[in-house]
Structure formats: structure tokens, C-alpha cells
Amino acid sequence: MTSLARQNPAVALEVLGETWLRELLAALPPKWRKRFGAEGxxxxxxxxxxxxxxxxxxxxxxxxxxxxxxxxxxxxxxxxxxxxxxxxxxxxxxxxxxxxxxxxxxxxxxxxxxxxxxxxxxxxxxxxxxxxxxxxxxxxxxxxxxxxxxxxxxxxxxxxxxxxxxxxxxxxLTRRRQRHYLRVLVASLLILTAVLGAQHWAERLARDRQAAMLAARKEAAGIEPLRKQLTVLNGKLAFLAAARHRPSAAVVAEEVARLLPDDAWLQELDIQDRTVRLVGTARDASDLLRVFSVSPLFSDVRFEAPLIPSPGTGGVRFDIVLNLR
Missing domain, CATH: 3.30.1490.300 (Dna Ligase; domain 1)
Structure with missing residues (x-):
């Protein structure tokens, strides 16, 4: 077949077409085989x-x-x-x-x-x-x-x-073929109508979807400023909520003044978020951790730096860090 295809490709195509047609007719149901075959x-x-x-x-x-x-x-x-x-x-x-x-x-x-x-x-x-x-x-x-x-x-x-x-x-153009052509024409028109209808429906659906997307984008553009404002308000609310549960600076200063012994002097009071730092001098600072630990306002009391003598006062210098409850 390869040499035949090189010498006479038209004949090779005819042979392949006849073989394919015979196989196709053999695979058809008896009703269609009778319609298209010689027995019809x-x-x-x-x-x-x-x-x-x-x-x-x-x-x-x-x-x-x-x-x-x-x-x-x-x-x-x-x-x-x-x-x-x-x-x-x-x-x-x-x-x-x-x-x-x-x-x-x-x-x-x-x-x-x-x-x-x-x-x-x-x-x-x-x-x-x-x-x-x-x-x-x-x-x-x-x-x-x-x-x-x-x-x-x-x-x-x-x-x-x-x-x-x-x-x-x-x-x-025999009568039998004219009836056959008419049936094929009617079927083709029906198929063409269905295809055109489906295409029109798909185009209309695409237009409606595009219009809905444009409307959604416009709504999203109008919602974006409101979303930013809502984010700012949520931040402020979170800050206010945290501030409600955190004691004020006056309350902290009053509690520190109440707990400090009479022989202690406070030189620095620093409040950062929920952390308080106390710097000062006292005659005996070793008992200050116990004093501040018993307070219901403070927790995690510790020395930030070692105790060192304070010249001119006869006491020691302390640096204490504690957390607010």
C-alpha cells in the first residue's frame, strides 16, 4: 500500500475509502444497513x-x-x-x-x-x-x-x-430522493434554529452577567471607603476597650505611693502600655518585691537591675519592673 500510495495516491485513497465503507456498513444496524447497502x-x-x-x-x-x-x-x-x-x-x-x-x-x-x-x-x-x-x-x-x-x-x-x-x-432529483432531501432540509433547519437560539441565549446570558459584574464593581467602589472607615473605627474601639480594662496612670501612681515604705523615695515612674518601671532609693530595698507582689494591681514583679548603693543617701538604688494585671 505504501508503494501504491507513492505511485498512484488517488487509487490508494479509493481503496482505503472502499474498505472503510465496507467496515462502516458491516457495523451499522440491520435497518440502516438495508437502507444504505445493496440489499435495500x-x-x-x-x-x-x-x-x-x-x-x-x-x-x-x-x-x-x-x-x-x-x-x-x-x-x-x-x-x-x-x-x-x-x-x-x-x-x-x-x-x-x-x-x-x-x-x-x-x-x-x-x-x-x-x-x-x-x-x-x-x-x-x-x-x-x-x-x-x-x-x-x-x-x-x-x-x-x-x-x-x-x-x-x-x-x-x-x-x-x-x-x-x-x-x-x-x-x-427523483421523488424518493426529493422526500429524503426535504427531511434532511427540515432537520437541518431545526438544528440551525436550535443552534442560533442557543447562541442567542448564551450571548444574552453573557451580557446580563457582564452588566451584573459592572454593577457589582460600582457597589464595591462605593463600599471601599466605608470599609476603610470601619477599619479605623474598629481600631479606635479596640483601643478604648483595652483602655477600659487598663488602670489609669493616677490609679497606678496612687497604688505605688501607698505601697512604698516611708524610707523609700521614688525618682522615676514610667508607664508603657501594661508595663510599669519604678526607679528610686530606699534604705532597705530587698523587701520591695514582696511589697508590690501582694498588690492586686501588679504582677510579675522583678528587679530590672542589681541593687547598688546610692551615694549621699546612705541607702541603695533600685530599678523595679512590674506588669499591670
Missing amino acids: WRIVQPEAPAIGWTGHETSPVAISVPPQDVLVRRIELPLVSRFRLAGLMRFEAPRHIPLPPDQVRIDFRVARRDLAASRMLVELAIIRVETIEAARSETMKAGLEPEAVYLATEYGPWFARRFLARHWREIW
Whole structure:
């Protein structure tokens, strides 16, 4: 297949397409396989075309021509694509027609391909015009519209359309196909309407969402100053709440003055948040920690610095740090 694809890519694509089509038809359910496969045709005899016809069938109709009225020729040609084969048969077919070209109709198909030898076998069928027209008129009288001629050869059944249709419009614009096209058109319109409706709904939803986002942004822009004010107020409230639970400087000074012994002098009183520092002199400062520890206002009483003698006073200098409860 690789060498064939290099030499003749069109034929390689045709072979792959035919293989894919056969696999697809084999995978379809029986109902759809009958619709698209060869078994979906209704083969009628020109002498009795209406036998078994219910009047409501939509299967394509093929006329069965007797074998003695069909001349089949098998021609071996070089391996070419179907498009090139049509041009090649314009020159090859007249060599095998025993009658004048205006008295017969022909059709051909590829019966077998020899990919290794790059050759192909083409079946050429020749039928007199009178035979086709007579069979067609009998079938039309019965209310049936034939679309092809059924040929049974050794390479399998063959539904040849060229015998009945001289132009592509006659093939594709039959009544059955017109009904099929109408159904496809209606389904396509419904699908298109659904798609356009869904697109319109999605665009409208996007517009509404964008408008809601713009409104939310405007509201957020107006809320931001209020949020900053609320943050400032919360800070002030927190400060006031902490101040309520913290004793004032006057209360602290009064408690320190009450606890200090008479032989002690306070030189410095520093209050930082909940920490109080006492600096002064006393004749005997070793008992000051116990004095301040018993107070319900103070806790964690300790010397910040060692006791040192205070010159000129006859006492010691103390530096005490304590926490407010």
C-alpha cells in the first residue's frame, strides 16, 4: 500500500475509502444497513413490476434485465483512479460496442484490482436503448420510478444508474430522493434554529452577567471607603476597650505611693502600655518585691537591675519592673 500510495495516491485513497465503507456498513444496524447497502434495493421484473408492491415503499427500484439482453465485456486496463477511468473508457468502450453508439447505452465498473501488478479489470455492460425504454415504461405504468438497472454478473450484483439517467439531475432529483432531501432540509433547519437560539441565549446570558459584574464593581467602589472607615473605627474601639480594662496612670501612681515604705523615695515612674518601671532609693530595698507582689494591681514583679548603693543617701538604688494585671 505504501508503494501504491507513492505511485498512484488517488487509487490508494479509493481503496482505503472502499474498505472503510465496507467496515462502516458491516457495523451499522440491520435497518440502516438495508437502507444504505445493496440489499435495500427493490428489484422488479418489467413484465410484472407491481408484484409485492404496497404503494408505501421508499426503497429505490431497480429493473432486472434478462441476461440475454445484456452484453458484458471484461477489459483489463492499467491501474487508474475512477476519475481517469471515465476519460479512458470514452476511447476504450467504442471498440467493444457491436452496434452504433446511438442505439445502445453502456455502463462500466471496476470489478477487480491487482495492486501488485498495477492492473485492473473493468466490466463493461451494453444494452440496447429499446430494451431499456420498454422496461422503463412498463415499470412507470405500475407507478414505480426506476433508478437503476440490476445486472447479475460473476463479480456480484451491479446497480447501474447510467442506463436510466443521462444527466446527474435525473439521478439526484427523483421523488424518493426529493422526500429524503426535504427531511434532511427540515432537520437541518431545526438544528440551525436550535443552534442560533442557543447562541442567542448564551450571548444574552453573557451580557446580563457582564452588566451584573459592572454593577457589582460600582457597589464595591462605593463600599471601599466605608470599609476603610470601619477599619479605623474598629481600631479606635479596640483601643478604648483595652483602655477600659487598663488602670489609669493616677490609679497606678496612687497604688505605688501607698505601697512604698516611708524610707523609700521614688525618682522615676514610667508607664508603657501594661508595663510599669519604678526607679528610686530606699534604705532597705530587698523587701520591695514582696511589697508590690501582694498588690492586686501588679504582677510579675522583678528587679530590672542589681541593687547598688546610692551615694549621699546612705541607702541603695533600685530599678523595679512590674506588669499591670
